[in-house]
Amino acid sequence: MILTDREIRLSIAKGLIIIDPAPDEKAFSSTAVDLTLDEHIAELREGEGGLEQAIDPGHKDFKPEKTLELVSKKLTIPAEGYLLKPDLLVLAWTKEYVNLVPHNRVAARVEGKSSLARFGLGIHVTAPTIHAGFDGHIRLEMVNHGKLPIRLRPNMRICQLIFEQTLGTPEKGYQGQFSGQTAS
Amino acid sequence: MRVKIEEMGIGQHPSEKVVQVETLEGPEQLIVDKRSIHDRSLDVGFPVGQQNGHFLVELPRETLRGLWRVWIDKQIVVE
Numbered sequence: 001m002i003l004t005d006r007e008i009r010l011s012i013a014k015g016l017i018i019i020d021p022a023p024d025e026k027a028f029s030s031t032a033v034d035l036t037l038d039e040h041i042a043e044l045r046e047g048e049g050g051l052e053q054a055i056d057p058g059h060k061d062f063k064p065e066k067t068l069e070l071v072s073k074k075l076t077i078p079a080e081g082y083l084l085k086p087d088l089l090v091l092a093w094t095k096e097y098v099n100l101v102p103h104n105r106v107a108a109r110v111e112g113k114s115s116l117a118r119f120g121l122g123i124h125v126t127a128p129t130i131h132a133g134f135d136g137h138i139r140l141e142m143v144n145h146g147k148l149p150i151r152l153r154p155n156m157r158i159c160q161l162i163f164e165q166t167l168g169t170p171e172k173g174y175q176g177q178f179s180g181q182t183a184s
Numbered sequence: 185m186r187v188k189i190e191e192m193g194i195g196q197h198p199s200e201k202v203v204q205v206e207t208l209e210g211p212e213q214l215i216v217d218k219r220s221i222h223d224r225s226l227d228v229g230f231p232v233g234q235q236n237g238h239f240l241v242e243l244p245r246e247t248l249r250g251l252w253r254v255w256i257d258k259q260i261v262v263e
Contacts, residue, residue: 042196064248093197102229136217137199172229172242
């Protein structure tokens with residue numbers, strides 16, 4: 001079941017969903033909340049001519065974050081914006097910190113906005129699930145699938161968060177048979 | 185329940201840190217929000233399994249190797 005704007009607001013008021021800074025009234029639609037773009041992004045480098053490069057996730061020494069450090073460049077979006085070229089992948093984050101309290105029966109999906117999608121802007125690469133218990137700024141994998149560059153600006157509405165009620169409480173949020181046990 | 189972690193470095197976003205958890209199968213690294221870290225520990229909710237004094241816990245984020253649930257020794261449980 002997808003939460004409506006009323007239910008999202010109630011969950012926020014009860015502290016079961018935390019969004020910081022809090023979304024303004026205009027950020028809500030009937031079944032979603034818009035989130036905005038943070039100024040920090042990481043641009044993945046394009047391949048260099050004459051040099052064969054490949055990522056090998058199955059390698060025993062593969063370290064994803066180390067690899068990302070090597071193949072990406074951290075940037076701060078300037079006031080005039082950042083031009084996302086066609087076919088380029090950048091990692092970006094929502095400006096908002098999001099916390100889905102584990103014992104709350106809510107997970108979420110981050111999805112794009114049609115107003116941007118129609119120009120080819122994708123905001124995730126098959127990884128839209130925000131699990132119950134998540135806390136942090138949501139990382140976006142943004143690709144321009146269009147033919148023209150798209151200018152990204154800090155604080156622009158970049159994605160929407162759709163909250164879904166889970167059937168039951170996840171085990172980690174449930175004080176069940178292992179409760180009360182300590183390390184001693 | 186909170187488990188001990190070791191801070192390994194910063195993430196790609198200023199809000200993120202790379203942390204390491206000692207599991208029964210070796211160290212696992214994951215990226216978490218700085219707000220999640222208190223006194224070098226991380227909240228993992230209630231354990232989802234127990235066996236021979238070890239806990240199966242679900243980490244707050246997927247590890248860099250793609251795992252969510254790991255077995256830990258109770259010695260790294262701090263709360």
